[in-house]
Amino acid sequence: xxxxxxxxxxxxxxxxxxxxxxxxxxxxxxxxxxxxxxxxxxxxxxxxxxxxxxxxxxxxxxxxxxxxxxxxxxxxxxxxxxxxxxxxxxxxxxxxxxxxxxxxxxxxxxxxxxxxxxxxxxxxxxxxxxxxxxxxxxxxxxxxxxxxxxxxxxxxxxxxxxxxxxxxxxxxxxxxxxxxxxxxxxxxxxxxxxxxxxxxxxxxxxxxxxxxxxxxxxxxxxxxxxxxxxxxxxxxxxxxxxxxxxxxxxxxxxxxxxxxxxxx
Numbered sequence: 001x002x003x004x005x006x007x008x009x010x011x012x013x014x015x016x017x018x019x020x021x022x023x024x025x026x027x028x029x030x031x032x033x034x035x036x037x038x039x040x041x042x043x044x045x046x047x048x049x050x051x052x053x054x055x056x057x058x059x060x061x062x063x064x065x066x067x068x069x070x071x072x073x074x075x076x077x078x079x080x081x082x083x084x085x086x087x088x089x090x091x092x093x094x095x096x097x098x099x100x101x102x103x104x105x106x107x108x109x110x111x112x113x114x115x116x117x118x119x120x121x122x123x124x125x126x127x128x129x130x131x132x133x134x135x136x137x138x139x140x141x142x143x144x145x146x147x148x149x150x151x152x153x154x155x156x157x158x159x160x161x162x163x164x165x166x167x168x169x170x171x172x173x174x175x176x177x178x179x180x181x182x183x184x185x186x187x188x189x190x191x192x193x194x195x196x197x198x199x200x201x202x203x204x205x206x207x208x209x210x211x212x213x214x215x216x217x218x219x220x221x222x223x224x225x226x227x228x229x230x231x232x233x234x235x236x237x238x239x240x241x242x243x244x245x246x247x248x249x250x251x252x253x254x255x256x257x258x259x260x261x262x263x264x
Contacts, residue, residue: 007249015052015059016075017050022052023083023142030143038142053131057124060131061100066121073101073222074185084142087107089102093141100134128230128237136222147214200229 001009029041051097063069075096084090108127115122120248140147244250 004064007067008063011059011063012068012072012075015055015072016079018048018052018055019076020083022048023138024081026139026142027083027085030146050233050236051134052127053233054222054240056101057104057108057128057131057233057237058240058244060074060105060127061112061124069105071199073105076101078142078201080138087145089144090141093137094145096137097134100130100137104130104134118240121234124237125230126232128233129226130234132226132229133223136226140218148211153259 025041025045026201029045060069061070063072080094080097081090084093101141104127107130108124111123111126112118241250245252
């Protein structure tokens with residue numbers, strides 16, 4: 001085994017272990033709730049996720065052997081399926097994650113080989129967005145059963161206080177002969193019950209459509225936050241590359257080319 005091949009194997013193993021740790025912790029945090037302090041676990045999970053994204057970006061950019069990149073992508077997808085207990089949402093998310101990681105690999109590999117000077121933001125910026133999008137899909141795949149349970153319609157309702165504000169604004173616009181005989185509190189109660197019953201009926205009848213709307217809203221929110229997260233992860237990538245170069249694990253090669261031009 002050549003030294004370069006040994007390094008690629010080490011990178012793949014490191015990323016897969018980090019993937020299993022991150023996805024496994026996310027699965028436990030979402031489904032089992034065995035932690036005494038949810039805030040501290042959420043912070044740890046966010047830190048692990050950002051480190052995982054940075055490691056995956058560096059790994060996809062530096063592995064050279066086609067089999068190494070395929071093994072890395074397939075292994076990460078498999079770790080997601082395992083963490084999701086082989087449920088259908090996790091499997092679907094793993095397939096999409098593998099696709100986005102493949103796109104990120106091609107994007108960063110192209111940037112590395114087509115640029116004259118190495119710049120972390122220029123090399124990793126575009127590909128990192130594919131990784132982040134895949135990360136959001138992976139999170140949805142792990143949390144989707146929980147979404148289905150909580151968004152089934154049982155707990156979704158409007159409070160009387162919220163409806164009361166609306167009723168108080170609409171009531172003055174009603175005819176005077178009606179407002180004289182209307183009790184605002186009674187009207188608020190009736191409207192609240194009517195709206196909530198209608199809402200529960202609509203959600204129960206069109207549950208799949210409702211879940212699809214929630215999915216699209218979650219994806220849109222994550223897509224809007226991706227530029228900010230990208231700039232937060234880039235310093236981590238720069239730090240990993242710096243440490244790897246100091247340890248003689250990665251090298252930044254420099255070459256000089258003779259440029260010839262023909263003039264009159």
